[in-house]
Amino acid sequence: MKVELSHIYKSFGNVKANHDISMTVEAGSVYGILGENGAGKSTLSKVLSGFITKDSGKIVLDGIEVDIKTPADAICAGIGMLHQDPLDFPSLSVLDNFMAGRSTLGKKIGKKRSKTSNNRSDLIRELRQLSATFGFDLPPNDRLANLTVGERQQLEILRLLSLGVKTLILDEPTTGISASQKTALFTAVKQLAADGKSIIFVSHKLEDVEELCDRLMVMRQGQVIGESEVKGRESNELASSLVDMMFGREIAIPAKHEINIQQTEPALVIQDLQIEGDRLSLQIDKLTVNEGEVIGLAGLEGNGQQLLLLACAGLLKPNAGKIRISDVDMTNRAYSNFLKAGIGYLPADRLQDGLIRGLSIHEHFMLRQSHSGFLINWRDTRKFTHEAIETFNIRGKPSTKVERLSGGNQQRTQISLLPDHLNLLLMEQPTRGLDIESTLWIWKQMMARCEKGMMILFTSSDLDEILQYSDRILVFCGGKVSQLIDAKTLTVDKLGQAIGGKFA
Amino acid sequence: MHSPLQNFLQNLQILKKFPKVAYFRFGAFVAALLFIAAVILLSSGSPTQVAMGMWNGAFGSSDRFARVISTLCPLLLASCGLIFTFTAGLYNLGIEGQITAGAIASTLLLRLIPEGFSPAIAITLAILFGIVGGGLWGLLAGVLNIYGKVSEIFAGLGMNFTAQGLALYLVFGPWKRSGVASMSGTEPFSDALSLPTVGNTDFSPIALAIAIFALIVTAITIRATYFGLKLKAVGNNLRAAYVLGIPAIEQMLSSFVICGALAGIAGSLQVVAVFHRLIPNVSSNLGFLALLVVMLINYNPFLVLPIAFLFSSLNVGSLELPLSLSLDSSLSGIIQGALLLFAILGEGLAKLSKESAHS
Numbered sequence: 001m002k003v004e005l006s007h008i009y010k011s012f013g014n015v016k017a018n019h020d021i022s023m024t025v026e027a028g029s030v031y032g033i034l035g036e037n038g039a040g041k042s043t044l045s046k047v048l049s050g051f052i053t054k055d056s057g058k059i060v061l062d063g064i065e066v067d068i069k070t071p072a073d074a075i076c077a078g079i080g081m082l083h084q085d086p087l088d089f090p091s092l093s094v095l096d097n098f099m100a101g102r103s104t105l106g107k108k109i110g111k112k113r114s115k116t117s118n119n120r121s122d123l124i125r126e127l128r129q130l131s132a133t134f135g136f137d138l139p140p141n142d143r144l145a146n147l148t149v150g151e152r153q154q155l156e157i158l159r160l161l162s163l164g165v166k167t168l169i170l171d172e173p174t175t176g177i178s179a180s181q182k183t184a185l186f187t188a189v190k191q192l193a194a195d196g197k198s199i200i201f202v203s204h205k206l207e208d209v210e211e212l213c214d215r216l217m218v219m220r221q222g223q224v225i226g227e228s229e230v231k232g233r234e235s236n237e238l239a240s241s242l243v244d245m246m247f248g249r250e251i252a253i254p255a256k257h258e259i260n261i262q263q264t265e266p267a268l269v270i271q272d273l274q275i276e277g278d279r280l281s282l283q284i285d286k287l288t289v290n291e292g293e294v295i296g297l298a299g300l301e302g303n304g305q306q307l308l309l310l311a312c313a314g315l316l317k318p319n320a321g322k323i324r325i326s327d328v329d330m331t332n333r334a335y336s337n338f339l340k341a342g343i344g345y346l347p348a349d350r351l352q353d354g355l356i357r358g359l360s361i362h363e364h365f366m367l368r369q370s371h372s373g374f375l376i377n378w379r380d381t382r383k384f385t386h387e388a389i390e391t392f393n394i395r396g397k398p399s400t401k402v403e404r405l406s407g408g409n410q411q412r413t414q415i416s417l418l419p420d421h422l423n424l425l426l427m428e429q430p431t432r433g434l435d436i437e438s439t440l441w442i443w444k445q446m447m448a449r450c451e452k453g454m455m456i457l458f459t460s461s462d463l464d465e466i467l468q469y470s471d472r473i474l475v476f477c478g479g480k481v482s483q484l485i486d487a488k489t490l491t492v493d494k495l496g497q498a499i500g501g502k503f504a
Numbered sequence: 505m506h507s508p509l510q511n512f513l514q515n516l517q518i519l520k521k522f523p524k525v526a527y528f529r530f531g532a533f534v535a536a537l538l539f540i541a542a543v544i545l546l547s548s549g550s551p552t553q554v555a556m557g558m559w560n561g562a563f564g565s566s567d568r569f570a571r572v573i574s575t576l577c578p579l580l581l582a583s584c585g586l587i588f589t590f591t592a593g594l595y596n597l598g599i600e601g602q603i604t605a606g607a608i609a610s611t612l613l614l615r616l617i618p619e620g621f622s623p624a625i626a627i628t629l630a631i632l633f634g635i636v637g638g639g640l641w642g643l644l645a646g647v648l649n650i651y652g653k654v655s656e657i658f659a660g661l662g663m664n665f666t667a668q669g670l671a672l673y674l675v676f677g678p679w680k681r682s683g684v685a686s687m688s689g690t691e692p693f694s695d696a697l698s699l700p701t702v703g704n705t706d707f708s709p710i711a712l713a714i715a716i717f718a719l720i721v722t723a724i725t726i727r728a729t730y731f732g733l734k735l736k737a738v739g740n741n742l743r744a745a746y747v748l749g750i751p752a753i754e755q756m757l758s759s760f761v762i763c764g765a766l767a768g769i770a771g772s773l774q775v776v777a778v779f780h781r782l783i784p785n786v787s788s789n790l791g792f793l794a795l796l797v798v799m800l801i802n803y804n805p806f807l808v809l810p811i812a813f814l815f816s817s818l819n820v821g822s823l824e825l826p827l828s829l830s831l832d833s834s835l836s837g838i839i840q841g842a843l844l845l846f847a848i849l850g851e852g853l854a855k856l857s858k859e860s861a862h863s
Contacts, residue, residue, distance in 0.1 A: 315747065339749045347747065356741040356748075366730070367737055367748060374729050417748070 001166035002027045008057035017043040019222045030199040032209040032216030036435030040222040041202045045169045049081035050074035080160030081169040086152040090145040130158045134188040150181030169200045204435045218245040264290040273321035275307045280479040282307045294456040296466035299476030305459040309426040313345035314338030344418045348428035350410045355402040362398035368417045392416040408438035427458035532850025536842045558821035570705030575816040578770035580715040582794035584722040585766030590803045592759040593739030598645040598660025599791035601667035602638040606768025609637025610775045611782040623696040631772045638768020639761045646760030672784045689783035699777040708777045723805035796844045
């Protein structure tokens with residue numbers, strides 16, 4: 001289906017999320033929308049898929065202007081969206097999820113499609129057939145919660161296709177899925193395009209866009225900065241021109257510091273650690289980390305990396321074993337002792353575990369600052385907050401509530417709240433969902449801290465990130481860990497194999 | 505010169521400048537009044553007569569107005585307490601029991617004090633005992649909630665029954681009036697052990713001063729202190745507050761204790777200023793009424809006074825209705841409940857329209 005948007009406007013209060021956006025997506029092509037966080041990509045795709053109503057502008061599908069007010073309208077018009085975080089029902093079965101939306105939409109769509117059926121055995125057959133077309137393997141009677149994020153995406157794509165969708169919007173689909181699932185996803189997308197479907201691919205990852213898209217546009221601050229053909233252009237030249245468009249300036253990758261393990265002192269020592277998690281137990285016989293070292297914890301999500309981080313942060317009591325930090329035995333001590341020992345923790349779910357919804361940036365600083373007295377010292381904390389917002393380049397005002405900030409600015413706020421001096425920092429997916437600029441900025445800050453002796457343990461689903469910034473790498477698989485591996489001796493391929501369970 | 509029509513249109517322009525929320529609030533208020541009028545008509549009364557009757561009941565004489573104020577004082581105290589627990593994200597339904605516990609503790613002290621003791625000191629001690637009694641009752645609910653993992657709603661309700669049972673037992677058992685044990689309560693204390701009142705009315709300036717003082721302290725604590733900010737943090741996101749290093753358990757426990765202590769003062773006032781004895785229903789449902797007040801004001805301490813005043817006027821105003829208009833006295837409850845439900849509905853609709861305008 002050919003999709004044409006013309007002069008789309010959408011504002012949230014004073015923020016112009018979409019300002020005069022026009023684009024054309026031909027049937028049978030993959031169209032990329034590229035931009036950093038907060039550029040307005042998600043707003044645009046939500047306007048098209050009916051989650052947000054536009055202020056003004058036209059949506060034309062195959063030459064006919066349509067009025068899309070709800071997601072149901074969009075699906076009836078043939079537009080389906082795969083959301084960044086799966087919008088599904090984890091407690092229901094795969095089949096139930098596949099059926100979701102049919103009974104209500106069935107009537108509307110039924111007029112156009114004769115095959116609509118709500119018979120479960122028919123639907124199982126339809127699900128199997130669709131799965132087979134794309135080489136997916138989705139057991140219809142399993143609980144959705146047992147599936148990986150990648151498999152849930154596959155199911156959602158199939159559900160949308162079975163509802164007769166002719167245009168598919170994918171919003172950051174490669175975040176949080178494994179490399180093989182990414183390959184399967186890309187194959188499926190190419191197959192759909194070959195069948196004449198149009199695909200809109202929203203991303204901030206250059207390499208994904210390069211691999212998949214026929215054409216793309218770059219957005220910045222709610223506006224279209226440029227459009228470009230992808231096919232037939234030299235990769236390096238394309239990448240640098242796209243980065244220029246996305247940020248309007250050159251970006252340097254922060255230099256990795258060199259650590260000589262023989263010359264530094266071991267500052268984190270873990271012995272015979274055993275932690276029982278909900279789904280698996282983690283066993284680490286011995287782990288020694290030196291001052292200033294960065295340790296990447298590699299592995300598929302949920303293989304015990306988080307348990308180790310939480311135990312080191314003092315937020316989870318191990319069942320057995322010892323944790324020593326800077327020669328102090330921290331085993332079984334209260335969380336407040338961990339804070340006093342200079343241990344920081346940056347959770348992955350920023351609004352769930354790290355920041356407090358409903359409180360402003362200013363209020364967060366007031367909470368974090370050491371204070372004397374009962375009454376709040378407004379003047380000092382306001383001055384301090386202004387300074388921090390400037391230093392950490394947070395796009396927001398002191399009075400901005402944290403849930404109003406974009407992902408990158410929430411992460412900057414989290415980092416700005418860390419104490420100046422830390423011995424050990426534990427980071428979960430520190431740059432997940434962030435654009436290149438924020439990612440590089442964050443690592444630059446971290447590298448500077450490491451040079452003063454701070455240790456970092458971090459998890460990431462991005463193997464390039466782990467290889468780029470770690471001194472040594474610990475591979476997790478099913479609650480077991482490898483030896484510490486020198487990052488210089490590893491490549492993405494070797495690391496991928498190790499994650500698959502083949503420790504070198 | 506403007507024609508009347510032009511003037512009218514200009515006024516409409518001004519209306520547009522009001523935030524949408526104001527319309528929803530006003531609309532909800534009108535809808536609530538219509539609903540209440542319908543209920544009165546259904547029970548074959550006249551809405552205008554009821555309104556007049558209630559106005560008269562609350563403000564018809566200085567005696568009645570004094571009763572409004574003497575109801576307002578404990579209501580304000582309980583509302584202040586609930587602002588602390590609501591800010592910490594806790595639904596402290598145990599407030600009724602905390603008022604009762606405060607009343608029992610005050611009565612205990614007054615019964616123990618030998619005759620001829622300075623009344624001023626005795627009353628001060630009685631209020632302090634009320635603070636301790638209510639505070640302990642609140643602490644117990646908090647301990648059940650935090651260490652026993654019982655929902656604070658059920659812990660509170662259970663503690664309410666316990667306090668109520670204890671009051672009944674005392675009134676009919678150890679503390680019964682010589683000869684007759686009845687719902688009318690224990691033997692009244694001597695006049696000297698009551699808070700001084702103005703003239704022959706129930707109005708006690710000291711009780712009002714205590715309540716207003718508590719309100720000011722509450723507003724300052726919630727809005728301008730680190731303690732209040734921490735409570736808000738814990739209430740909005742317990743996990744993140746803990747990770748940020750805020751002692752979440754201490755904060756929650758102290759909100760229970762503070763709420764209990766303020767409710768305890770309310771219970772004391774019921775004994776030393778209103779009933780002059782312990783009666784089984786000494787809390788007079790003021791705790792639940794305070795819950796309505798605090799939910800209606802959206803936990804904003806600056807709105808407590810007007811709303812609490814409105815509710816206590818409604819409460820006192822409707823006392824006369826059964827006599828003057830032979831209507832059921834539960835009408836007052838219907839009026840208060842309807843006001844709250846429609847207000848919450850209006851707030852919800854306002855939010856909905858705001859969101860749909862935004863997205």
